[in-house]
């Protein structure tokens with residue numbers, strides 16, 4: 451009898467230990483097989499919070515950003531080697547290689563000579579399939595930081611040649627900026643990349659798209675081709691059928707039926723990359739930054755919401771593979787010095803009035819160009835402003851000072867750019883975009899209780915949000931270079 455009990459006890463201990471070990475392996479001890487790395491360009495704490503608050507006031511109090519539900523959160527610093535306020539190339543390199551570098555350098559040390567291996571390349575060499583997705587051009591700084599090694603982010607042709615050399619499995623974005631070898635070029639690097647003999651200038655530079663095709667990439671440029679891509683299709687390069695400025699996807703607020711979106715590119719990536727040895731996908735919300743450079747709050751909100759909708763695609767995948775998936779959401783730097791308060795509105799916020807805005811600053815500036823061409827009067831222009839931004843209608847009456855500012859901005863916009871004097875006062879008021887458009891958007895943002903301090907980036911620390919296997923590594927206060935190191939650690943690379 452005693453013996454039977456003993457055997458039973460040993461058997462129970464063995465069974466429970468087995469259950470415990472299995473549980474440990476599937477949760478704490480295991481490395482993720484599927485890694486999503488979301489990077490919002492120009493995406494700081496306030497960009498996320500503004501979009502989250504806008505969701506609540508437009509969809510109800512229980513609405514929230516998907517990324518706000520992640521269990522783990524950390525905060526990190528962003529400075530680069532030669533500037534306190536970083537740029538996308540240096541920040542992208544920090545987030546991709548774990549090394550600080552100088553402004554404008556892609557995937558290289560600050561000597562602009564030493565290439566640095568990226569997390570995507572390391573995972574590729576460990577059997578992961580790799581996807582790189584962005585809402586801007588595929589050769590832009592952030593995506594480039596994961597596959598290219600160039601002394602300048604402006605060497606777009608070199609970068610696009612590096613793309614097809616990477617052997618990564620999936621790329622998606624707006625297009626290439628200089629596929630035909632115009633623009634800034636590193637000749638020696640072109641020769642090395644194409645296997646040409648040293649010495650002479652490279653004549654008849656082949657299009658980097660045709661080079662990609664030669665290297666086995668399927669280049670997809672229409673929506674129907676995109677839709678028919680299916681699991682098993684490898685080495686795919688997707689360009690948007692219709693682009694906005696800078697070979698980017700259209701701003702979310704300006705997108706129409708049939709335009710390619712970031713969530714679609716993300717979902718397609720999951721379909722194409724899903725395989726038994728795992729995958730890594732970097733998804734960049736690239737135009738949050740651009741909307742913030744232009745100080746356009748509602749366009750920023752829609753970019754953040756679409757970025758978050760892309761994250762939702764990853765969450766849906768994670769729910770099917772909860773013990774094998776890691777999702778990280780980061781930013782490269784904050785842009786615009788976005789502040790959720792304004793001197794003129796004291797302690798109040800009126801974010802709901804932003805929904806009067808019908809299009810991005812980029813789209814509206816095209817209308818203002820037509821006003822200039824047609825000699826449209828200020829009062830007629832203001833009728834149009836009321837239609838597209840609500841300014842001047844009941845409840846959104848303009849003060850004397852606001853009217854004065856708009857009139858002066860309109861006068862500036864009616865002078866062709868090459869004929870007007872853009873002095874210090876001009877720049878502080880209007881920044882880089884069309885003066886009237888900027889003032890219209892700024893007036894609406896101020897009335898909503900939102901303000902901006904700069905048309906450039908800021909050095910605000912940024913949050914890292916994480917969920918899934920290994921998300922606990924992303925707690926605490928650290929440096930941007932720690933983010934890819936934490937991914938490596940979670941993935942068990944070292």
Ligand SMILES: [Zn+2]
Nearest residue numbers: 492538739785
């Ligand atoms: Zn920027």
